[in-house]
Each structure stands twice: as structure tokens, then as C-alpha cells.
Amino acid sequence: MDYRQAHPEVTVLDPPDAIQHLRNRQSMLQDVADINLSNSYGRVGVPKQLVITSDDASSIPDAVTQAGIKLPLVAKPLLADGSSKSHELSIAYDPESLQKLDPPLVLQEFVNHGGVMFKVYIIGEAIKVVRRFSLPDVSKRELTKNSGVFPVPRVSCAAASAEDADLDPRVAEIPPYPLLERLAKELRRRLGLHLFNLDIIRDHGNPDRFYVIDINYFPGYGKMPEYEYMFTDFFLSLGQRKYKKYALASC
Ligand SMILES: Nc1ncnc2c1ncn2[C@@H]1O[C@H](COP(=O)(O)OP(=O)(O)OP(=O)(O)O)[C@@H](O)[C@H]1O
Numbered sequence: 001m002d003y004r005q006a007h008p009e010v011t012v013l014d015p016p017d018a019i020q021h022l023r024n025r026q027s028m029l030q031d032v033a034d035i036n037l038s039n040s041y042g043r044v045g046v047p048k049q050l051v052i053t054s055d056d057a058s059s060i061p062d063a064v065t066q067a068g069i070k071l072p073l074v075a076k077p078l079l080a081d082g083s084s085k086s087h088e089l090s091i092a093y094d095p096e097s098l099q100k101l102d103p104p105l106v107l108q109e110f111v112n113h114g115g116v117m118f119k120v121y122i123i124g125e126a127i128k129v130v131r132r133f134s135l136p137d138v139s140k141r142e143l144t145k146n147s148g149v150f151p152v153p154r155v156s157c158a159a160a161s162a163e164d165a166d167l168d169p170r171v172a173e174i175p176p177y178p179l180l181e182r183l184a185k186e187l188r189r190r191l192g193l194h195l196f197n198l199d200i201i202r203d204h205g206n207p208d209r210f211y212v213i214d215i216n217y218f219p220g221y222g223k224m225p226e227y228e229y230m231f232t233d234f235f236l237s238l239g240q241r242k243y244k245k246y247a248l249a250s251c
């Protein structure tokens, strides 16, 4: 803030406090929940979730029952600070094993989505969607058979791209652009950020229902095809905006 005031000539793209908002998995998804976007192209929300801050893991099964959220649950460290620990996610299949978890956490309902997710990159006003492999569905049978807490492998970061894979079109179809554009526009405004991405999954039982499960600030753009062109356009648009401002001020 001080720096910004002392140097009005410097363009601060995304302010640190707005970026900070994404370092907590609870506050990160709050705006998506508030927007509660629904139009003729579909609906976008957040999986039902519960935040556990108490150190006493033995109270988690009761808290889950009271919140009415359903197993299996994805347990995510509350802080998403980029450390490798903050990416250590697990899946819990039965109430008993919830006591083995290590708070502070966000417990999120696991949504079956057919093993494919969408990384939606936002660069200013531009959007690029990339398909990635994700976790496979959990069947009712598996849910009754499995018990325990299992680490979640970082499937979406694996080298294999889902772009050219032979996938069920109902699972692989990119979410409708008009829906993503509305969401991106609202989020840009509410978050006060220009450079971020959304991890989105489609409910396997309901193709019009989408869930945002993660938002990252300045994600690895290297994995995004054509990022060079999109960044060039973005920087040019910033330059033009600044030029217009100066031109108006000096009139
Ligand atoms: N609610 C959910 N339902 C189903 N699968 C989920 C859910 N949340 C997360 N996953 C799966 O777990 C993966 C990692 O989750 P998430 O993106 O929230 O964590 P992360 O630590 O930020 O991981 P990454 O850096 O790999 O994106 C997702 O890509 C997806 O495959």
C-alpha cells in the first residue's frame, strides 16, 4: 500500500491482500458460493464443505454428522500456501477414520465427475480451458467396502494430458463458455485479481452442474497452450489503458 502511494506510476496488477484471500481454502471459495451462478447454460457452486479448526480430531465424526455432509470426504489442509504439505490431500471413506485426520482442515464432499477436470485459466479478460485427468468416481459399492484415510495422488499435475484422450463426451465436454465468462467476470471483480485459475469439475450425475474445487493465484502458465499470445495481449491492453488515462489527464 505504501509503495503504491509512493509510486503511482507503477502498475500493481494484483494487490497482495487480494492474493492472500486465496491462501485459505475456506475464503478462497466463498465468492463462488456467494455468486451462486445459475443460468440457462448451467449452475456453478462449491461442494458442501466443513471447516475444522479444533485440534481435537476425535470430535470430527460428530461435526460431520451435524453438518449433514456425506462421505466420502476430501480432506484438504486449510492453508493453501504453496508448501508441499498444503497439497497433501486425503480421502476419508468412513466416519471412524475421520479421527485420524490432522486439522486445521476443510472437509469437502467428494463429487463424482468421471475422472476429468477442467483448469480454467484467467488472464485479464481472456479465458483458456484445459482438460486434465482427475480422480476416478467412487461407487456406492466401493464406499461400503472401503474404510480408512487414503492420500490423494496429484493426478492433475501428472504429465499425461487429457486433451487428446479417448473420453466419454459427456465427461470430456468443456463447460459452456458463456457460463465460464460470467463466472470469470464476477470473480475478477470480487477477488480484485487478473491472473488466476479455477479447477472445475462436472457432476457425473448431472451434466449442467459444475463445482469449483480450487482457485490458484498465478498458476503454472507453462502448462497452458498459447500462454505467450494471451499474455502479450494482456500486457498490451494494460499499456493501452494506461496511455488512455494519461492522454485524458493531459487534455
Ligand atoms: N470435492 C472434490 N470432489 C472430487 N474430487 C476432488 C474434490 N476436491 C479435489 N478433488 C481432486 O483432488 C485434486 C486436488 O484437489 P485441489 O485442487 O483442491 O488441491 P490442491 O492441493 O490445490 O491440488 P493441485 O495443486 O494439484 O491443484 C483435484 O484435482 C481433484 O482431482
Ligand SMILES: [Mg+2]
Pocket (backbone or CB within 6 Å): 199, 214
Ligand atoms: Mg487444484
